[in-house]
Amino acid sequence: MAIIDKTKQNWIYDRDEATSIGLKLPMTLDNGYDASTKTTLDAVKQNVLNLLNTEMGERVLQPNLGVRLKRFLFEPFSEDLVVQVQDQIVESMNFWLEFVQINDIRVKMSDDNSDVGRSTMEISVDFSLKKDPRAAESVTLNVGGE
Secondary structure (H helix, E strand, C coil): CCCCCCCCCCCCCCCCCCCCCEECCCCCEECCEECEECCHHHHHHHHHHHHHHCCCCCCCCCCCCCCCCHHHCCCCCCHHHHHHHHHHHHHHHHHHCCCEEEEEEEEEECCCCCCCHHHEEEEEEEEEECCEEEEEEEEEEEEECC
């Protein structure tokens, strides 16, 4: 059985700009090196984007990782649908990213009236870190229309 060391601090403080915390996706070269996140907030932003862009069941050996967003694409857009999308995001983020405080989730259909744009949902999530509520960030993603 695993032993959890509760005396260890699991928080990374942004002290050194030369220290990388995580990978920035999509992977690109940054001055000849792999682009990486330098601050905790940037790393968490990447984690939120990865979680929201992963469809539940997509990851091998982790079928519960992700959010079921694509199932809402062809439903009639209503306030009830917005609440369901928000609930899915909150449930998944509370499980996988419990150190993140969700401040706001906005859901709307794309303003693009082309054939592809009509089936695109725009989701914006404003969040902060529970350890530092002043450190706030926002991510926006488009679901569908691919």
